[in-house]
Amino acid sequence: MTRPSYSLRQTWLSDLTERCLDPGFVRAVQAGTREALEELVERPHAGVLEFPLFSTEYMEALLREIHAFEHACRHRSVRPLRPNSMNNQGVVLSELGLEDAMDELLYTWLAPLTKWAFPEHDGSSLDHQHAFVVEYAENGDTDLGFHVDDSEVTLNACLGLSFEGAEVYFRGARCDAHREDPANDAEAWQWQPAAGRAILHAGAHRHGVHPLRSGRRVNLIVWARSSRHRRLHRAPHEGPTAWCPRCEAA
Numbered sequence: 001m002t003r004p005s006y007s008l009r010q011t012w013l014s015d016l017t018e019r020c021l022d023p024g025f026v027r028a029v030q031a032g033t034r035e036a037l038e039e040l041v042e043r044p045h046a047g048v049l050e051f052p053l054f055s056t057e058y059m060e061a062l063l064r065e066i067h068a069f070e071h072a073c074r075h076r077s078v079r080p081l082r083p084n085s086m087n088n089q090g091v092v093l094s095e096l097g098l099e100d101a102m103d104e105l106l107y108t109w110l111a112p113l114t115k116w117a118f119p120e121h122d123g124s125s126l127d128h129q130h131a132f133v134v135e136y137a138e139n140g141d142t143d144l145g146f147h148v149d150d151s152e153v154t155l156n157a158c159l160g161l162s163f164e165g166a167e168v169y170f171r172g173a174r175c176d177a178h179r180e181d182p183a184n185d186a187e188a189w190q191w192q193p194a195a196g197r198a199i200l201h202a203g204a205h206r207h208g209v210h211p212l213r214s215g216r217r218v219n220l221i222v223w224a225r226s227s228r229h230r231r232l233h234r235a236p237h238e239g240p241t242a243w244c245p246r247c248e249a250a
C-alpha cells in the first residue's frame with residue numbers, strides 16, 4: 001500500500017496566518033510583552049496554561065479538510081498513519097500537507113508562551129514537532145490511557161464538536177524513574193475541552209482521557225520537541241530533574 005499523496009483542498013490552510021487564529025491571541029502575541037501574555041492566559045492548574053487559540057473559520061475548515069483526507073484515503077484503500085500507538089482514529093497533519101503550518105504555529109505563535117512558561121523543559125529551544133488530530137466518537141476511540149508524551153511541551157487545542165465526557169485528567173509531572181509514583185491530591189485536575197480553547201503542558205505531565213459519554217470530540221495535538229534537550233538527555237523525561245517532585249524530595 002502506498003502512502004496517501006494528498007493535496008490540500010483549502011490551500012489557505014497551508015499558511016498559519018492571523019486568519020487562522022483567535023484575534024485576542026494574535027494581539028497578545030504580537031504585543032509580545034509579559035503583561036499582554038499574562039492577560040491572555042489562564043493558569044487553571046499548576047503547569048498548565050489555557051488560552052483561546054484558533055478562529056472558528058479555521059477550526060471549521062480544518063475539520064472539513066480532515067474529512068476530505070479520510071474520504072480520499074478510503075477511496076484509494078489507503079490506511080492513514082495513526083498519530084501514535086494509542087489511537088485507532090485520528091490523522092497525522094504532515095500527511096495532509098500541514099507540516100509547515102504546524103511549524104509556523106509552534107515557532108511564530110506559540111514560542112513566546114513556551115519560552116516564558118516552560119524554561120525547565122527547554123521551551124525556548126523547541127525545534128521539531130509531531131502534530132496530529134485525535135478523535136473520540138461513540139463508534140470509535142472513546143478514551144485514552146494514562147501516559148506521558150514524547151514531547152518536551154505539548155499543545156492540546158479543541159476543534160469541537162459537541163460532546164460530553166472525554167475530559168483530559170492530569171496527575172502531576174514526573175521524570176521517567178518516578179513515572180508510576182502516585183499523585184498527591186493537589187496534582188489531580190481535569191480539563192474540560194471546549195472548541196477554540198487550548199492548553200500547553202509539559203510532555204512529562206502525566207495525563208489521560210476519561211471516557212466520552214456522547215457526541216464527538218476532535219482535538220489538535222502538537223508534541224513539541226527540542227533537539228538540544230535530546231542531545232543532553234538520553235530520554236526526554238530522564239531524571240533526576242528539578243521539576244519532578246520526587247527527585248526534589250530526594
Ligand SMILES: O=C(O)CCC(=O)C(=O)O
Binds near residue numbers: 134144156207
Ligand atoms: O485527547 C486528548 O485531549 C489528549 C490526547 C493526548 O494526550 C495525546 O495524544 O498525547
Ligand SMILES: [Fe+2]
Binds near residue numbers: 147149
Ligand atoms: Fe498525551
